[in-house]
Amino acid sequence: MKDEPDIIKILREEEKLGKLRKQSFSNELDIIQKNKEDFEEKSGEVINILKEPLTNIETEKKDETFRWIFDNYAYAITIADEKKRIIYWNKCAEDLFLMNESDLTNKDVSTFYPQEEWKKIRKEHISKKGIKFKMETKMIKKTGEIFDVEVSFYLLKGAGGKTVGSIGIIKDISKHKITKKKRNESDTMFRDIFEATSDLLLYLEKGVISNVNKATLEFSGFLKKDIVGKKFSDLIKIFPKDDLYKHNEAIESASKGVKLSDYESDLKSNDGHIYKFLFSVDYINDAKEIKGVLLRGKDITQRQRAWDELVKLEEKYRVLAETSADGVVTIDPLGRLTYVNPSFEKLCGRRKSQILATLFREYISDESIYFFQQITIDARKENEKIENIELELSHVDGNIVPIEINVAPYNKNNEFAGLVCTIRDITERRKVENELKKSERLKTEFMNIVAHELKSPVTPIKGYLDLIISDKKASEQTKSWAKVSLRNAERLLKLVNDILDVSRLDTDTMRFDMEKLDVIQILNEISEDMRPAIESKKLKLITNIPKDLPNIIGDKYRLSQVFKNLFTNAIKFTDNGSITVEAEKKKDSILIAFKDTGIGISKDELKKIFNKFYQAYTGDDRKNEGTGLGLYICKEIVQKHNGEIWVESEIGKSSQFYLKLPYLHKMVVNLNNSQNTG
Numbered sequence: 065m066k067d068e069p070d071i072i073k074i075l076r077e078e079e080k081l082g083k084l085r086k087q088s089f090s091n092e093l094d095i096i097q098k099n100k101e102d103f104e105e106k107s108g109e110v111i112n113i114l115k116e117p118l119t120n121i122e123t124e125k126k127d128e129t130f131r132w133i134f135d136n137y138a139y140a141i142t143i144a145d146e147k148k149r150i151i152y153w154n155k156c157a158e159d160l161f162l163m164n165e166s167d168l169t170n171k172d173v174s175t176f177y178p179q180e181e182w183k184k185i186r187k188e189h190i191s192k193k194g195i196k197f198k199m200e201t202k203m204i205k206k207t208g209e210i211f212d213v214e215v216s217f218y219l220l221k222g223a224g225g226k227t228v229g230s231i232g233i234i235k236d237i238s239k240h241k242i243t244k245k246k247r248n249e250s251d252t253m254f255r256d257i258f259e260a261t262s263d264l265l266l267y268l269e270k271g272v273i274s275n276v277n278k279a280t281l282e283f284s285g286f287l288k289k290d291i292v293g294k295k296f297s298d299l300i301k302i303f304p305k306d307d308l309y310k311h312n313e314a315i316e317s318a319s320k321g322v323k324l325s326d327y328e329s330d331l332k333s334n335d336g337h338i339y340k341f342l343f344s345v346d347y348i349n350d351a352k353e354i355k356g357v358l359l360r361g362k363d364i365t366q367r368q369r370a371w372d373e374l375v376k377l378e379e380k381y382r383v384l385a386e387t388s389a390d391g392v393v394t395i396d397p398l399g400r401l402t403y404v405n406p407s408f409e410k411l412c413g414r415r416k417s418q419i420l421a422t423l424f425r426e427y428i429s430d431e432s433i434y435f436f437q438q439i440t441i442d443a444r445k446e447n448e449k450i451e452n453i454e455l456e457l458s459h460v461d462g463n464i465v466p467i468e469i470n471v472a473p474y475n476k477n478n479e480f481a482g483l484v485c486t487i488r489d490i491t492e493r494r495k496v497e498n499e500l501k502k503s504e505r506l507k508t509e510f511m512n513i514v515a516h517e518l519k520s521p522v523t524p525i526k527g528y529l530d531l532i533i534s535d536k537k538a539s540e541q542t543k544s545w546a547k548v549s550l551r552n553a554e555r556l557l558k559l560v561n562d563i564l565d566v567s568r569l570d571t572d573t574m575r576f577d578m579e580k581l582d583v584i585q586i587l588n589e590i591s592e593d594m595r596p597a598i599e600s601k602k603l604k605l606i607t608n609i610p611k612d613l614p615n616i617i618g619d620k621y622r623l624s625q626v627f628k629n630l631f632t633n634a635i636k637f638t639d640n641g642s643i644t645v646e647a648e649k650k651k652d653s654i655l656i657a658f659k660d661t662g663i664g665i666s667k668d669e670l671k672k673i674f675n676k677f678y679q680a681y682t683g684d685d686r687k688n689e690g691t692g693l694g695l696y697i698c699k700e701i702v703q704k705h706n707g708e709i710w711v712e713s714e715i716g717k718s719s720q721f722y723l724k725l726p727y728l729h730k731m732v733v734n735l736n737n738s739q740n741t742g
Contacts, residue, residue: 140234143220146227148173160236162206173232176203178210189217200237211238264331264341264361267348268315271295274356285334296359302331311359314345318357321347331361339365391467391487397480399423399440411467411489413460424485429456429464436469443473444480454490466494508570522560526553562693566676569700576619576704580728583647583654584613590624591645594631601635604642613649614727618705626698630658630721633694637719638662649727653707656723665713673711674699 134141140157144150150171158164161176174182181201188199198216205211214235222228258265258277265277276291284291284302291299296315297308307329314324326344333339341361348356385392391408393401404419412419412427425433432455443450449472457465468488474481532538532546568574591607598605634643641661648655665673672678677692702709706726713719 140236142168142173142232142234143229144173144232145229148230151229157234160205160234161203167206178202178204185215203234211236212241213237262363264359266291266296266359267356268296268359269356271315271319283331283333302333304330304332311343311345314343315357315359318345318347319354321349321354323347328364329361339363340368341365388486391485391489393424393485393487394474395424395440395483395485397482399425402482408487411457411459411465411487427458429458432456439469439471440483443471443483447473447475447480449473457487466490504570508567522553522557526550526557529553562697565697566693569697574622574704576622578617578619580615581618581620581623583616583656583725583727584609584611586620586624587627587645587647587656590627590631594628594635597632597635598643601639603635603638603640606642606644608644608646610647610649613647613654616654616705616725616727618725619701622701623705626701626723627658629694629698633721634658634660634662634719650724653724653726656725657720659718659720661718664715664717664719665711666715670711670713674709 135154137154137156140160141154142150142157143152150168150173153168158168161168163171177185181203185199185201188197198214200212200214202210203213203215214237216233216235218231218233219227220229220231258275261277262279264280264283266273266280267275273291273294273296276288280286280291281288284299286301296303296311303311310327310329314327317324323346326342328340328342331339331341340363342364343359343361346358346360347354348358385403385405388405388407391411392403392405393408394403396402400421401419401424402421404416409416409419414427419427425436428436435453436455439450439453449470451470453469453471455467455469457467459465466489468490470486472484474484529546529550533543533550535543538546565574587609588607591605595605631643631645638660639662643661644657644659646657646659648657674695675692676696678696699709702723702725708724709722711719711721
């Protein structure tokens with residue numbers, strides 16, 4: 065417990081001097097009690113506690129009571145002498161300033177305040193002429209932290225009205241000021257939101273409009289003074305009379321703390337147009353009572369129009385779905401059917417009531433279930449439409465119906481909501497396709513038979529013609545006739561071989577003897593073989609073949625057939641200029657090009673040039689002969705080698721045929737060599 069305050073000693077000294085009558089520490093309480101009406105406003109709870117008459121309490125009891133109140137008071141209390149030195153304080157003061165007894169004893173009151181704040185306090189004190197006063201200011205803790213306080217001052221008077229000290233009651237209002245600042249900022253923010261929102265907002269208190277936002281004023285054409293203070297029923301200019309009951313009912317319910325469902329109402333703007341609004345009414349309350357009602361109106365005119373259009377559009381598509389010859393179904397994320405049209409009912413032989421809410425997988429064959437599940441996963445994952453998928457549908461009578469299905473995902477609120485499927489019965493198409501396959505097979509077989517039958521007599525004819533040409537006894541005229549016959553026999557034999565190759569390719573019976581090949585050697589050999597034919601047309605042969613090309617895996621005879629065919633075509637359609645063969649190593653492949661300076665190929669023909677039996681020009685006056693099978697055979701052979709072939713051309717200038725063939729990596733070659741060695 066602190067020592068007896070110095071002010072008691074001072075009071076006792078004055079008593080000795082005859083200036084004061086003898087009194088104990090409780091005399092301070094007596095002084096306060098005598099002036100308690102003046103002190104009550106500032107000292108608050110202290111006086112409330114002291115209102116109990118203490119006149120009958122013994123002096124020691126008074127001292128004890130006063131000390132207990134003083135030390136346990138919720139606010140910091142300090143007592144200073146006439147020189148403004150701290151002579152007594154309570155526990156709350158120590159906690160507030162983070163000081164102990166040695167810090168507070170005889171501390172000058174002015175050091176608790178920033179300099180400017182102390183000047184204001186002194187000015188206030190002088191202006192009050194010593195009377196009690198209260199003010200907000202700032203004080204300093206031991207740590208140097210400056211904080212906001214509310215200070216109540218009261219001067220202690222002795223005999224003759226002389227000031228013998230002062231009491232200060234200090235309340236920390238830092239948190240209060242922060243809270244107040246945040247509340248003000250929050251109020252400002254909400255006022256800004258209230259004004260800035262595009263919805264119509266009207267705030268009512270006890271049935272009277274107390275505030276409206278800018279959007280309401282702009283829509284109605286009213287000034288704020290024309291609306292504020294009016295009853296809601298006075299606004300019939302913008303709120304149709306027929307709908308007033310909706311608003312009044314919602315406002316009245318909200319005033320009683322009951323929120324009704326949102327409702328729609330038409331409003332008339334200041335330009336005379338009618339708009340559709342969605343209204344909601346909320347009550348604003350504090351902890352004790354409802355303070356007011358907020359009426360919010362959201363313009364849904366465009367949304368309503370869009371909804372009306374959507375309804376019309378949905379009706380249109382519903383009619384299309386219902387009348388479609390193809391089956392149309394929707395499937396939810398769990399695979400259940402949520403809509404089926406009449407065509408689908410017919411396809412599976414069941415009624416809609418039997419189908420809805422069942423799994424789609426129940427209506428497809430066992431062989432199709434896994435495939436359809438995979439399609440569903442892909443469509444959902446990629447969020448893309450998947451088309452022309454062939455499945456099998458199980459009819460109620462047990463028959464299997466071949467179908468073609470298109471699947472498209474649809475979303476709601478950016479989440480997968482299911483699939484929309486169109487289903488087509490392809491039974492008739494399957495029959496046609498089977499007939500076509502049968503026809504194609506018969507045609508291939510016929511071509512195969514005819515080719516073999518033609519090849520049998522042509523081979524000996526060609527042999528005898530060779531004998532006639534080499535016979536020294538034959539006349540020149542006979543040899544000339546034999547050469548013409550031999551040339552046509554060779555043409556016929558080439559045609560027969562092409563037909564046989566096509567037949568083998570179509571039936572996948574062409575034999576390929578795959579081996580490691582030196583593409584440089586093959587290209588050089590073919591180029592030399594074709595040189596006489598090229599030079600006979602007075603064309604220039606250009607070769608650009610690097611010496612470090614990697615090996616490839618392929619059939620030497622078939623690849624040579626491709627290269628010769630491309631050379632032959634280039635010679636056939638080039639009358640001036642040159643023919644070039646080039647090769648270049650690319651990533652994982654060798655690019656080979658056959659270029660000419662011939663007549664070129666039109667853009668339309670470029671798309672068909674590799675088709676079976678296609679010829680660029682088929683008129684009676686065409687100069688070049690051919691069956692239209694050569695490039696088709698080239699394409700098929702290249703593809704069997706996991707390669708690609710394409711053409712680029714400019715009509716009247718040139719054509720370039722490109723081949724891309726995969727090459728062997730060193731690792732693969734070494735592996736193959738080690739296997740062969742082993």
